[in-house]
Amino acid sequence: MLHRELDKKLDRFLVRRLPPNDQADVRQETWQSFYLAWTGNPEHPNPTGLLFQIASCRVADHHRKAERTPPAVDIDDPALVRALMTEVPQDRVDARQDLERALGGLTAQQRRVLVLRHIDEVPVAAIAGLMGLGVDNTKRILKLAMRDLRDSMTGYYQATARPRREQK
Amino acid sequence: MNDHTTDQNQDGVRGEAAVPGSPEAFSALMASIRALGKQDRERLREQADSAEVGFDAYALGQEYLERGEWGTAQRWLRIADRHGVPGAADDLDRALICELAELGDWRPEVGGKPRCFITRHCDPVDDGSGEKLSGGAQVEWRAPRVLLPVVRWSSVPAGEAGGQEHEQEEVSAVRNDAQLLAAGARDEAEQILADARREAEQIRADARRQATPLSGSGSALLHYLSARWMDHHTDAQITYKPWQVLLVVDDSASLEPASRQHVRRVLSTVRPTRKMPAAEAEGAMSLVMTRWLGFWEAGRMAPVAVSSRHAALERAVAHFLRRQLWDSCHVVVPRGSFAGATRLKAVGMDIDVLCRLPSRADGPSLWRQRFVALLDGLSETPDATGLWFPAHGSVIGHDQAVSGPLSTHCAPSVVPGGEPRFL
Numbered sequence: 001m002l003h004r005e006l007d008k009k010l011d012r013f014l015v016r017r018l019p020p021n022d023q024a025d026v027r028q029e030t031w032q033s034f035y036l037a038w039t040g041n042p043e044h045p046n047p048t049g050l051l052f053q054i055a056s057c058r059v060a061d062h063h064r065k066a067e068r069t070p071p072a073v074d075i076d077d078p079a080l081v082r083a084l085m086t087e088v089p090q091d092r093v094d095a096r097q098d099l100e101r102a103l104g105g106l107t108a109q110q111r112r113v114l115v116l117r118h119i120d121e122v123p124v125a126a127i128a129g130l131m132g133l134g135v136d137n138t139k140r141i142l143k144l145a146m147r148d149l150r151d152s153m154t155g156y157y158q159a160t161a162r163p164r165r166e167q168k
Numbered sequence: 169m170n171d172h173t174t175d176q177n178q179d180g181v182r183g184e185a186a187v188p189g190s191p192e193a194f195s196a197l198m199a200s201i202r203a204l205g206k207q208d209r210e211r212l213r214e215q216a217d218s219a220e221v222g223f224d225a226y227a228l229g230q231e232y233l234e235r236g237e238w239g240t241a242q243r244w245l246r247i248a249d250r251h252g253v254p255g256a257a258d259d260l261d262r263a264l265i266c267e268l269a270e271l272g273d274w275r276p277e278v279g280g281k282p283r284c285f286i287t288r289h290c291d292p293v294d295d296g297s298g299e300k301l302s303g304g305a306q307v308e309w310r311a312p313r314v315l316l317p318v319v320r321w322s323s324v325p326a327g328e329a330g331g332q333e334h335e336q337e338e339v340s341a342v343r344n345d346a347q348l349l350a351a352g353a354r355d356e357a358e359q360i361l362a363d364a365r366r367e368a369e370q371i372r373a374d375a376r377r378q379a380t381p382l383s384g385s386g387s388a389l390l391h392y393l394s395a396r397w398m399d400h401h402t403d404a405q406i407t408y409k410p411w412q413v414l415l416v417v418d419d420s421a422s423l424e425p426a427s428r429q430h431v432r433r434v435l436s437t438v439r440p441t442r443k444m445p446a447a448e449a450e451g452a453m454s455l456v457m458t459r460w461l462g463f464w465e466a467g468r469m470a471p472v473a474v475s476s477r478h479a480a481l482e483r484a485v486a487h488f489l490r491r492q493l494w495d496s497c498h499v500v501v502p503r504g505s506f507a508g509a510t511r512l513k514a515v516g517m518d519i520d521v522l523c524r525l526p527s528r529a530d531g532p533s534l535w536r537q538r539f540v541a542l543l544d545g546l547s548e549t550p551d552a553t554g555l556w557f558p559a560h561g562s563v564i565g566h567d568q569a570v571s572g573p574l575s576t577h578c579a580p581s582v583v584p585g586g587e588p589r590f591l
């Protein structure tokens with residue numbers, strides 16, 4: 001069940017961080033490691049988080065062994081723009097540029113959360129585990145990041161999106 | 169990889185060919201686990217434990233960072249880094265820098281008083297890479313387009329360093345900053361960029377005019393660095409590497425009005441980011457450099473022993489070297505009259521700066537000494553304030569080194585082509 005749910009996400013997570021030839025090995029080793037740990041502790045409170053934590057360390061270890069610098073997936077990532085542009089018509093070049101610029105105004109932490117959530121589709125609880133944050137804090141960062149993006153793209157969202165709720 | 173990987177490949181047991189999440193992939197995974205030997209199982213369990221411990225340590229490190237307990241944060245982050253947690257090394261940078269920052273008195277500008285910040289301006293140069301976004305399915309990694317980080321430093325006079333009034337002013341200054349930053353809209357950024365380009369051209373022209381008669385004073389440093397920076401900055405297509413730094417020292421108390429104006433123009437081309445720079449790894453070394461220059465320039469130090477400051481600085485530098493943020497960066501542990509001198513090299517800009525950190529033992533007369541800087545291409549003799557060493561690659565002779573503190577009468581000898589040696 002867990003494997004069915006998370007294997008695709010893990011695959012997506014690894015695709016963006018490893019060369020194609022290395023992905024299968026790391027994916028298998030991650031699952032092996034996870035299952036052995038999980039069977040030893042079936043009451044683990046956050047198995048999803050554990051899986052992605054293992055995957056992150058395996059990826060880092062893989063790059064270290066290959067003496068490579070891990071790709072900076074969280075900065076200026078074109079795929080992030082694509083992921084966030086799903087509702088924007090392809091001919092809206094200006095909106096895309098706005099979005100790129102708006103992403104440049106976010107903090108590295110905000111971008112990292114956005115990448116993990118919207119590209120890798122990692123669950124929020126697992127993101128919290130990966131970033132050393134609490135779940136609520138992670139949600140808050142995500143929310144603020146999206147709000148900042150919306151604020152930076154006021155023109156587009158005013159025309160298309162539903163009105164925002166007033167802040168308390 | 170475990171010992172069974174090859175066999176599994178040959179047997180087709182491994183799940184790599186199966187669609188992720190499919191029953192076949194799961195069966196293959198289970199088969200691969202069953203085929204594991206005892207040692208491999210143990211190793212894989214340890215990997216899982218290590219990851220969990222590492223991330224727990226990382227979370228603790230984050231928490232201590234939030235609380236401002238830098239030492240404890242460093243300890244946990246180091247553990248996290250050892251367990252291979254990505255991001256731990258970056259936060260370790262931050263903790264180290266924050267620790268350094270606390271060793272000195274460093275305050276934001278209040279009502280016209282001097283101020284210190286690092287700005288890092290991301291993006292706005294359009295190099296056409298935006299076109300790539302719509303082209304093709306292949307993901308392209310694009311380096312962050314970071315414009316040269318610029319450091320502006322100046323100090324608060326010692327007498328004004330404390331007090332409740334100052335705290336309140338600080339709060340209001342930070343509030344003002346926050347409001348200013350929040351008000352920064354997109355079109356304003358574009359306007360600033362256009363202005364920056366225009367001013368850059370102007371400053372380049374100014375710098376060219378003024379660069380020839382370098383007078384060996386603080387303003388010479390400013391002009392020289394400003395010109396160098398502008399040369400880089402206005403080449404809009406350049407993607408700057410993180411370790412390229414420019415140091416602009418703004419000593420508004422001692423600079424001539426023209427120089428101050430010049431610096432102001434340079435600084436007006438960049439905008440502060442909303443976050444403090446300590447969190448930015450690429451700003452870290454320039455912060456260190458600036459801070460330590462600042463200690464001396466201010467003629468006023470926190471009550472910390474020289475040895476402590478050096479130890480902290482050395483730790484930071486060693487760490488940055490390990491992170492390969494800088495190709496070459498070292499602290500010279502000096503002796504004799506150079507005690508307290510620190511030499512740092514900013515590789516990206518080919519600038520060597522020798523900072524002399526005074527100790528209280530030097531006495532107050534030395535506290536007003538300016539920094540000593542060694543720059544490429546300058547061949548100035550020290551002026552009346554003893555500012556410059558003569559040339560790049562010069563050797564400071566032992567006789568000069570032991571002859572007394574760096575001052576007007578202490579002009580070091582030069583052996584052309586040699587490496588600087590600090591005694």
